Amino acid sequence: MSIVGTRMVEDGRTARQIFEEVMANPARTKFGFGEKLAIVNVDFQNAYTRIDEFKTAYETDPRQIEYVNTISRLARAKNMPVIWTHVAYAEDASDAGIWGTRTDTPDSLQNIKYDSRRHAFDDRCEIDHARDAVYTKRMPSPFFETPLQSLLVWHKVDTVVITGGSTSGCVRAAAVDSLSRGYRTIVPIETCADKHESYHFANLTDLQLKYADVEPVQTVIDWLESR
Numbered sequence: 001m002s003i004v005g006t007r008m009v010e011d012g013r014t015a016r017q018i019f020e021e022v023m024a025n026p027a028r029t030k031f032g033f034g035e036k037l038a039i040v041n042v043d044f045q046n047a048y049t050r051i052d053e054f055k056t057a058y059e060t061d062p063r064q065i066e067y068v069n070t071i072s073r074l075a076r077a078k079n080m081p082v083i084w085t086h087v088a089y090a091e092d093a094s095d096a097g098i099w100g101t102r103t104d105t106p107d108s109l110q111n112i113k114y115d116s117r118r119h120a121f122d123d124r125c126e127i128d129h130a131r132d133a134v135y136t137k138r139m140p141s142p143f144f145e146t147p148l149q150s151l152l153v154w155h156k157v158d159t160v161v162i163t164g165g166s167t168s169g170c171v172r173a174a175a176v177d178s179l180s181r182g183y184r185t186i187v188p189i190e191t192c193a194d195k196h197e198s199y200h201f202a203n204l205t206d207l208q209l210k211y212a213d214v215e216p217v218q219t220v221i222d223w224l225e226s227r
Helices: 015-024 064-077 094-101 148-154 167-180 197-211 217-226
Strands: 037-042 082-087 133-137 159-165 184-188 213-215
Touching: 015 197, 037 064, 037 148, 037 167, 064 082, 064 159, 064 217, 133 148, 159 167, 167 184, 167 197, 184 197, 184 217, 197 213, 213 217
Parallel strands: 037 082, 037 159, 082 133, 159 184, 184 213
Antiparallel strands: none
């Protein structure tokens, strides 16, 4: 039997090495930027950003929030929408559904309650509450059961820039949903975070190969400044 496909590769390379090789040798045309973007900042809440406070928090690039503030500020200056999401659940956790049944500890997902310290955005986030959209979501994708799609249609957005965490969870879900809705999708590398480099880089690789343009954050900064 002749083989033209691929048997699963097992060659000992790390996820970081594979990512770096994929980025250095692009094999696909980029989606690129369109005419108008939105910045979607996913789950910059204390439960996931304050590594000095919560076991559920994680950090990849120490300047992550600084970069997110920069591109959000530039987008606002160009009259492009900025969206922030965070997660929280009802006291009985019924709105977490089956997702909230795997563990039940003070750190469990479904035990992030409205107006709690875990639900609150990290103080380092520069959110313009007079202009930015803020949504509480309950599932991985910020598109699921939120007004995000309607907001993007209203603003005539054709490009979605996704930041936040985790890379392997909610950022990935956001990117897949964004592409599925017909948006050019950009994931700035330095603006995403995860608990382990294997999860982080494996998912960035997969996003780059299938669903998004994975770019240095400077690419987004340059595009916004050139508008």
